[in-house]
Amino acid sequence: MSFKRFFLTFTAFTMLTSVSAFAAAPIKIGALFAVTGPAAFLGEPERNTAKMVIEEINRAGGVKGRKLELVVYDTAGDATKAVQLATKLIKNDKVSAIIGPSTTGESMAVIPVVEKERIPLISCSAGSKITDPVKKWVFKTAQNDALAVGRIYEQLQKQKLTVVALLTVSDGFGASGREQLKAQAGKYGITIVSDDTYGPKDTDMTAQLTKIRGSRAQAIICWGTNPGPAVIAKNAHQLGIKTPLYMSHGVSSKKFIQLAGDAAEGIRLPSGKVLVADLLPNSDSQKKSLLEFVKDYQKHYKAEGDHFGGHAWDAVMLLKNAIERGGDSPASIREKLEKTTQFHGVGGTFTYSANDHAGLGKDAFVLVEVRNKDWVIVK
């Protein structure tokens, strides 16, 4: 009899303690970023930001009393490694959600893994393929290339420029941009007269630009990430090309202005609002998030926060929101994520739904111009 009582008390006691232990256990979040390798310019700010935000959330007491624990792995931009590490995060670290990877290729490689293992993934890469068609467990924070292309074409339409030349880099970013530029041209009544590419490591694009100079293009649209576009800007400057030059959001950081120097003057590009956070009107719903992110990043890393880091900021905050609204298992986090409405992040205002896992509208981009080595918003 006494044994039975002892047994009952013991079980009750263990159950109680285990419940309380469970409530206090941190929620593990995995992250895959290309911290080294060719895509390090994406991965590094993303990792820094994710670490910073998680640290701050924990310092403020965590989410609903539970701390967040971040497990970061470096994929070096390699799809095979990304898959292995995603498996590691899920099977060994038992994370409840994954942030990243940084590049579209890696994200596409990881998708089958998270779909099979049923773990929500918030990708930080831009390719529209990632969420189109919608995959149950996959979300993303980086703005679709389609939106950036739309911003440029809208401006061209406004200025009645209808003939353009394309110059895109032959990597994932450039290929995706090129696809969108070609697909949307018809909708805005734009004709593409020349469609050239350049290699990610090319150091001289005079040949392509000379060809474009000979065409009747009224604007040149270049799609690439540093340093290629800076070379193009310089080459165009040297060749005395007066045709307006548009770049992609791939170069929307101060680094581009540094690289291109004087040649950057007058170049326009669509950019996430983070670049011009302090120039935004106070009525802008994102302004609070943007300034908070920029200030934080400056304080922690003595560097300017860019929109790549912003993707990670959004991903962590979206997860935090989902957990706050009651998500505590992979399945419930996914469910709450999908119900995110009007979240004002760094990349834009997110509203996810069952048939939209990208969540951003056209207002995610502003068109900026380089003037006096700084950005101004094009009205």
Add this chain to the structure above:
Amino acid sequence: MKKELFKFLIFTVLILVAPLAFKGGYLMNVLVFVGINTMLAIALNLLLGYCGQISLGHAGFFGLGAYLSGILTATHGLNPWLVMPLAAGLVGLLAYLIGFPILKLKGHYLAMATLGMGIIIYIVFNESVDYTGGPSGLSGIPALSIGSTSFDSDVKSYYLVWAFTLGVCLFSLNLANSRVGRALRAIHDSEIAARVVGVNARELKVRIFALSAVISALAGCLYAHTMTFISPASFGFNFSVELLTMVVIGGLGSIYGSFLGAALLTLLPEFLRAAHDYDIIIYGGLLMVMVMFMPGGLVRSVPDAVRKLVRLKGGAGNA
């Protein structure tokens, strides 16, 4: 020969029971890639270790196998099992044709020519966006299946890949100990001497190049169907160099050496991950030390070191 067979049996048993030690953790997934890399290292070792012909473009053949398999199954809906021999055969034929002009070259020139070949193949993957999906890759490749069993989990993929790898292993061991294997080693030591004793060196070199490409392409098919996604970045110049490192670190002219090299280079980064930002430095340092102090590769140096240790202990005991 009996001793060889016995060694192979032990190796097979080790491979078969290895999953029990890992119980389905993520290392299983890494071990699948050890299998694929072992196949590739063996392929390159047949060419480099046995025949003495370098190739810096083997990632290209690997990629061709993966892309042929990927495109034919994902885009055209063909049966993966049907595509596999087709892809391997096509890549073999291509290698056979390129082999004739390329293998006339020797030393650095051969290295440069194969390097160029690898880079050309890589550029084709990158630029023919309509077929390969370009830099952002090709997705939706089906997993292999027999009847209703699909090889969709790591454990299943492990046995599938290793079945192929062990097959390649056995075949290569046989080849190495055959008349052809001896002819290959003769070419390795002196091509002129080999020709004098009646070895058709030119034809044999091209054939082994083609065979090596076939095995690489096969590995590519398996890679495509286990990953279900491929992108050009996995088949670049860097990977060719990594393969070369596996072969050299493991041991030139040794099939088991290829396995050791592939296993070490695939697993090492996973274990070094604990060292966070310093992993790359440690990795590089270790490789340098190994090349400097283990010129015969792991397969020869490790037994040597053990023997020396035993002798030292024995000597100390006697004194």
